[in-house]
Amino acid sequence: MAFASLGVATMLLLAACAPSEDLADQARDAGAGTVASDGSYEIFPEGERKAPIEFGGVTEFGDELSSDDLVGSVTVVNFWYASCPPCRLEAPDLQALWEERQDDGVEFVGVNIYDQAATAKTFAETQGITYPSILDVDDASVRLAFADNVPPQAIPSTLVLDAEGRVASVIRGPIDPSILGSMITDTLAESSK
Numbered sequence: 001m002a003f004a005s006l007g008v009a010t011m012l013l014l015a016a017c018a019p020s021e022d023l024a025d026q027a028r029d030a031g032a033g034t035v036a037s038d039g040s041y042e043i044f045p046e047g048e049r050k051a052p053i054e055f056g057g058v059t060e061f062g063d064e065l066s067s068d069d070l071v072g073s074v075t076v077v078n079f080w081y082a083s084c085p086p087c088r089l090e091a092p093d094l095q096a097l098w099e100e101r102q103d104d105g106v107e108f109v110g111v112n113i114y115d116q117a118a119t120a121k122t123f124a125e126t127q128g129i130t131y132p133s134i135l136d137v138d139d140a141s142v143r144l145a146f147a148d149n150v151p152p153q154a155i156p157s158t159l160v161l162d163a164e165g166r167v168a169s170v171i172r173g174p175i176d177p178s179i180l181g182s183m184i185t186d187t188l189a190e191s192s193k
Contacts, residue, residue, distance in 0.1 A: 039157075039173015042149075043183065044166075046190055052165030055145040057111075057134035060120035065109065065134055067165050074168075074187045075107040075161040076180070079143065079150060080133075081114035082123040086174040087156045091127040093177040094158075098131050101184055109134065111142045113155060160184055163191050 056066030078094055080087035098108040110133030112120045120133055136142040143152050146167075150157040154172045160183045162168045168190075169183040 039171055039175075041169065041171045041179060041183075043169045043186075046162070046168075049162065049166040049168065050148070053145050053161065053167060054165075055134075055142045057136055057142055059132040059134055060112070060117045060124065061132065062117070063132065065132055070107050070109070070161070071165055072163050073105050073107045074163060074184060074191070075109060075165070076158060076184065077109050077111060077146070077161060078156060078158045078175075079111045079113055079146075079154075080156050081112055082119050083114070084155055088127070090156060090174045091123075091129060093175060093180075095127065095129050095131075097177060097181060097184070100181075104188055106184055106188065107131075111136050113137060113140070113143060113152075160187050162187050 052067065052071075054067050056064065056068070059065050076094075076097070078090075080091075082088075094108065098106075102108075108131035110120075110129070110131065112133045113136050115123070115135070115137065117135060120135060123129070124133070134142055140152070143150075146159065149159060149167050149170045150172060156174055158171045158175050158180060159167055160169045160180070168187045171180060171183075
């Protein structure tokens with residue numbers, strides 16, 4: 001028994017020390033499939049994407065926002081809630097990517113699955129988030145619209161939609177900014193072909 005435990009421990013130690021590819025390079029490789037480090041991700045080649053996702057709701061500021069408003073833009077959709085520790089950790093990275101990419105015509109939309117407007121607003125102010133979030137707590141309609149790509153309990157999760165509103169890529173779990181940045185870049189490049 002001791003030898004078996006020692007063997008498993010040795011394999012884990014060696015695996016942890018094995019060289020790994022840069023995650024951003026992996027994200028660019030459509031054949032990479034999923035990476036199970038902080039969360040899994042998938043990239044869907046342009047010709048294999050399903051129909052555009054239709055969704056909408058009211059933001060924390062009382063404005064209506066729907067997928068129709070976003071057609072023509074690459075859109076990042078992030079599922080979150082204020083008391084979720086990984087959501088709080090990734091918020092500054094999402095905001096930084098939004099600031100970096102908004103001049104490229106990229107839209108960011110949060111989908112708050114748990115909080116009411118006051119809590120969502122406080123979170124946005126505290127974290128410096130300037131893009132809107134749809135409040136999805138009452139009917140979960142946005143979560144249901146994306147259920148084929150993100151299990152309802154997989155929070156945080158982030159998707160990149162192409163200009164037609166189809167899911168181009170998804171990260172199930174906290175984002176790696178370099179991976180999400182590569183996903184956005186690659187999806188934007190499709191529009192310029």
